[in-house]
Amino acid sequence: MTVEGLPMAVPAEGLPARVRIHEVGARDGLQNEKTAVPTAVKAEFIRRLAGAGLTTIEATSFVHPKWVPQLADAEELFPQVAGLDAALPVLVPNQRGLDRALALGAEYVAVFASATESFAKANLNRTLEESLAVFEPVVRRAKDEGVRVRGYVSMCFGDPWEGPVPLAQVARVCGALRDMGCDELSLGDTIGVATPGQVRALLALLNERGVPTDAIGVHFHDTYGQALANTLAALQHGVTTVDASAGGLGGCPYAKSATGNLATEDLVWMLHGLGIETGVDLGRLTATSVWMAEQLGRPSPSRTVRALSHKDQ
């Protein structure tokens, strides 16, 4: 995949020198596929992502297979990729999921909370407080075992049922996750409605409440095309962990190839253009997403993947 010296690197003031990309395609992307992807393809996808220089690759989820049948092969998949030179976080919804992950030697897990009552109810079938109460012993035990813990917070900027979400409510959930012992948070704009001022305001409030910026990752969706502008705002605030999905896989609530997750390639284009190090080889990453799109039988929604792969034809 040819990149031809583009993008031209022109740094801007006040941005971090290096960003850690938290790659979610293999988990957040593939769990949204109608049909489960074969385990061997998942393993090869993760190997290629690592080969493209991604250092944090969310591998799978230890949710009950009844809820996410697409990732029912977690026990089979994880050992196939465990030796790679990359951190491989996995989702754990409860104690049972944590047990399964720990038994396989997982060193990095994530719990999945909601900033709103409506989504806690819809996604987890619990009240917000009940869901936090479930996570508390999970996080504690993971920390006792020396495992790194990420706390996802979804619906941080808007909720399909509740509309705009008060920042103080988001901060309260974030605070609770930090108090339990989460090493890092991932602020999710699950329905993609956020804009840059809202991003800056939430980050400032979290800092005020004692959450340091280096414990915060951002997870933007591109439903309204805002993900990269919001990322720029977060970088300007000092955020250095950004979630993205190779090829823009996953979270397609509306249309075929409509993007949910920010595409890793679009993110890398901006970061490299800003002279920010990621360790990622954009050409190899794009080739990986083109390969994965072939496996899935439909084109990648990433604009960068489309532009670069058409260039080569």
Place this chain on the structure above:
Amino acid sequence: MTVEGLPMAVPAEGLPARVRIHEVGARDGLQNEKTAVPTAVKAEFIRRLAGAGLTTIEATSFVHPKWVPQLADAEELFPQVAGLDAALPVLVPNQRGLDRALALGAEYVAVFASATESFAKANLNRTLEESLAVFEPVVRRAKDEGVRVRGYVSMCFGDPWEGPVPLAQVARVCGALRDMGCDELSLGDTIGVATPGQVRALLALLNERGVPTDAIGVHFHDTYGQALANTLAALQHGVTTVDASAGGLGGCPYAKSATGNLATEDLVWMLHGLGIETGVDLGRLTATSVWMAEQLGRPSPSRTVRALSHKDQ
């Protein structure tokens, strides 16, 4: 088209209170259609854009019909929309084009220059200097007639033949257009490769060379998904004129419904989210783009148009 109180308006520091959107869909969008759109549809499109609150709507081009047959009906179209409550700039490539536009009472015209030799040659079949020499008497005469003049500069951030474009070269072309008398410039990222640091660097250099920020508009393409992040960077520099195309029409160099131009709806979502006034009614604008997509027989590539129109189904 329902917008439901979203996006939530959270202003950010250091941004303008109001932005003027220079809507290019009717010209830049429709000139890229394979088949010419009927004049009545074009006129209705422009009327609906004005009805949605857009105040600057580029209407058509007085280029020779041999080069742009899609806009060969300029003489017929312009009088049909001339009474609208919006500024209606038109493209004029040379003296003959300016004569035609002035005869119809145009009060705002645009010339179309290139920042690179390769594109001047490919697009205008002239050297860069020759093309500037053609524009000089056009701009002068327009100014003598009391007509506002915009100078487009394409390939400001990268060129498909030359690769990265030196900022000083862009600044030289911009300076030449200003010296001729252009009231405003539009900095085009024709192949969509720019990133925010490059945008800030070019704006700073233009200021240094005596071009004030209020004489600068930005024209980003979304080929690599960077348009809105680049727009945010330009707003942070103080730019208050942003080009966009309703529904993301136009400039689809690679794939069906792949975006070239920044979609006006995606831009408006960010601006309104930042509390920046545009005068645009996002619901009416989106409805206009859905209507136009029906006329063209394919879905809009704008993410906001897709998300909002699926919400209503």
